[in-house]
Amino acid sequence: MEDTAYISTPLGIAKIIGDVEGISSIVILNSEEPLTDIIPETLEDAVYQLNEYFEGTRTEFSLKLNPQGTEFQRKVWSALEKIPYGRTVSYLQLSKLLGDTKAIRAVGSANGRNPLWIVVPCHRVIGSDGALTGYAGGLHRKKWLLEHESPHKQQSLF
Template sequence: MEQEVYIDYINTPIGWLELKTDEEELLSVSFAETEGPSSDKSPAILNDSAKQLIEYFEGSRKTFELKLSPSGTEFQQLVWENVKAISFGETATYLDIAIRTGSANNTRAVGLANGKNPIPIIIPCHRIIGSNGKLTGYAGGIDKKRWLLQHELKHSENTNLLF
């Protein structure tokens, strides 16, 4: 039996976000051009996801407390777990994540896995930058990545961001 998927949209400073959940877990967060049709039913996880993202954009939330179910390969899951460990207001490099996942030679694979992250912001792939401190690749675009990092810097005690 196929699981039911519920959809909601929130308007944020970086544009519309489409949230998809099942009854209990957040499945994806996607950048959307406009608000689309939302589901008639809103399970608690959908409401909680929207509420916590709004709090993040207001600057009052630095960590997310949501059940996540990102769909991906075993390696992608490993990368995303390591990305989730990067704290609000901090950055890491693709090389840092590659080393944590087993090999300094994996930077390209880490970049590809990061690009496939189905739950951006909550799995904070925007916090991963190039070893030279440059902002590279982001599904929502470099302007959104820059905005998210500057937002976190503004609401963080950390003043040592690499970018």
Template sequence: MSELYKLDYQSPIGVIEISGTNKAICSIMFAERDMKLNGMQERTPKVLVECFNQLDEYFKGERREFTFPYILDGTIFQKNVWNALTGILYADTGSYKDIAVTIGNEKAIRAVGSANGRNKLSIVVPCHRIIGSNGKLTGYAGGLWRKEWLLQHERRFKLET
């Protein structure tokens, strides 16, 4: 396996740890700690720098889609769910049932929820855009307060354009 590199991004809602190889991003996760992997170094792979810059643009309201390469590491079912999540547009929301229908397995609502919770590419694979079928916020690995912040952030910048 390729060497794994890490880089921290200080977002408005906490530290985000970016992990990846020379070729692709493997995970983007909220870290419940202070910055420790601060600052890019000469050997920081270009893909991590690009991810860092695109996250920065996202938080500034300047980016709605991500273009750097990333790796979806999971089962075929999980990958199908994660790919379906990327179809939920910026500032829009969907439900577990919507995703289950999209992947052609409308009875797999609980399994979709489980796969959603195992997403390792926060923000980029927008699991924060999944809400309950009743319109209420549902679980989020980064904490419901972050999910609410991200949804409000996207709505605010969508309205400005």
């Protein structure tokens, strides 16, 4: 049986699902849920690492992952994990990495079905023209994540 935890993040409430086989889902909700008081042991590391990410002290995740998807989707998600923190790639570049530039739509579709937001960084994939295209969590969250990871932080004038 899978465990579930709800935690607060700067982007909203995150719902984390997993078991001894690994984390199967991390999504940011568009609704309010009661926060989890006692985090299940199987999810403790995920909660800890996500908190570090949002605090700006973690740039890579080391979690046991268990996303459910087709072989092609898992191949795309695996490629997403190789995009370095603070960097972006286009859907076309991602398709080339996977060996088939004609698969750009399928790659985009698999990217959009990524069940492990943030940890499998689908937010780092942008349009070929640099545009922030599609993000299941909303473009405002994608923009926030990319700015959070940017090595060039905006400085306040005041």
